[in-house]
Amino acid sequence: MDITRVAVIGAGTMGAGITQVIAVSGVPVTLIDRDSTILDTAIGRISAQLERAVTRERMTRDEADVALSVIDTDSAMEGVQDSNLVIEAVPENFELKSDIFRQLDNICGSTTILASNTSSISITRLGSQTSRPELVVGLHFFNPVPRMSLVEVVSGGRTGDVVVDTVSAFARDLGKTPVVVQDFPGFVSNRILIPMINEAIFTFNEGVAGIEEIDAVMKMGMNHPMGPLELADLIGLDVCLDILEVLHRELGDQKYRPCPLLRQMVAAGKLGQKSGEGFYSYED
Numbered sequence: 001m002d003i004t005r006v007a008v009i010g011a012g013t014m015g016a017g018i019t020q021v022i023a024v025s026g027v028p029v030t031l032i033d034r035d036s037t038i039l040d041t042a043i044g045r046i047s048a049q050l051e052r053a054v055t056r057e058r059m060t061r062d063e064a065d066v067a068l069s070v071i072d073t074d075s076a077m078e079g080v081q082d083s084n085l086v087i088e089a090v091p092e093n094f095e096l097k098s099d100i101f102r103q104l105d106n107i108c109g110s111t112t113i114l115a116s117n118t119s120s121i122s123i124t125r126l127g128s129q130t131s132r133p134e135l136v137v138g139l140h141f142f143n144p145v146p147r148m149s150l151v152e153v154v155s156g157g158r159t160g161d162v163v164v165d166t167v168s169a170f171a172r173d174l175g176k177t178p179v180v181v182q183d184f185p186g187f188v189s190n191r192i193l194i195p196m197i198n199e200a201i202f203t204f205n206e207g208v209a210g211i212e213e214i215d216a217v218m219k220m221g222m223n224h225p226m227g228p229l230e231l232a233d234l235i236g237l238d239v240c241l242d243i244l245e246v247l248h249r250e251l252g253d254q255k256y257r258p259c260p261l262l263r264q265m266v267a268a269g270k271l272g273q274k275s276g277e278g279f280y281s282y283e284d
């Protein structure tokens with residue numbers, strides 16, 4: 001199977017980044033969001049990133065222009081119609097994603113691959129919302145997408161081997177390294193990362209150390225490029241909470257209980273970099 005046109009659903013942090021790397025690889029891509037102002041913001045962010053790459057001589061002006069020219073936007077789901085791969089990147093909520101997969105199953109051609117960028121939700125369960133579970137796969141990019149080389153390819157209970165191979169080859173075409181994992185809550189990456197972030201939040205909440213001190217210990221002592229609280233702000237505290245809820249519910253172990261401080265910050269709209277405040281402040 002050759003991927004000749006892609007649609008990305010959801011133009012937030014991840015959808016915009018995924019669209020950018022696909023466009024840079026020269027494959028036509030339609031970015032879809034129900035909110036047209038979010039689409040404008042995403043295109044503005046992508047152009048700014050490409051402009052920066054030109055300034056830093058990582059890309060020529062022509063390459064940046066071609067990349068921008070292969071991006072379309074649409075605020076209706078029907079924009080997916082000509083794509084043979086759709087990548088869903090809406091918020092981490094099972095009901096919302098299920099609804100999108102059911103709509104995609106009705107709209108898309110019968111051979112279109114439906115991928116989810118979910119961080120933790122079962123690909124098998126998303127596949128079962130459709131009449132094509134063998135064409136449903138996890139394609140988990142990392143943030144920031146243009147800089148992170150890993151793509152976790154999640155094989156669901158009924159995903160076809162040919163689909164796993166096709167999306168792995170596509171990830172390589174984007175300059176990424178695919179790693180195939182089995183469908184289990186949080187897969188490999190977030191099964192290990194998000195409980196560590198949660199533990200860092202408990203550690204802060206219990207007064208063991210301050211925010212900067214916790215990040216400093218993990219950066220200098222463990223050689224992590226970012227501290228866990230800084231990383232939580234980058235991922236989005238709402239996304240971290242959503243993933244913990246999935247791990248807690250699906251694996252049924254108290255060790256995944258979200259820290260009450262995380263819940264409180266999300267309820268207060270302190271979501272990290274995207275809202276201007278999280279554990280750190282990002283106001284100008």
Ligand SMILES: NC(=O)c1ccc[n+]([C@@H]2O[C@H](COP(=O)([O-])OP(=O)(O)OC[C@H]3O[C@@H](n4cnc5c(N)ncnc54)[C@H](O)[C@@H]3O)[C@@H](O)[C@H]2O)c1
Pocket residue numbers: 009010011012013014015032033034035038089090091092093096100117118119120140141142143234235236239
């Ligand atoms: N943020 C991260 O670091 C990260 C990393 C890897 C994977 N993920 C996963 O990627 C997915 C998206 O996360 P994000 O951080 O980009 O979220 P986000 O909140 O930044 O963006 C989600 C976008 O989806 C749009 N949306 C919501 N409902 C829609 C609908 N019905 N139709 C079309 N668009 C709709 C919203 O308007 C928003 O623009 C989640 O599943 C998340 O778990 C996130």
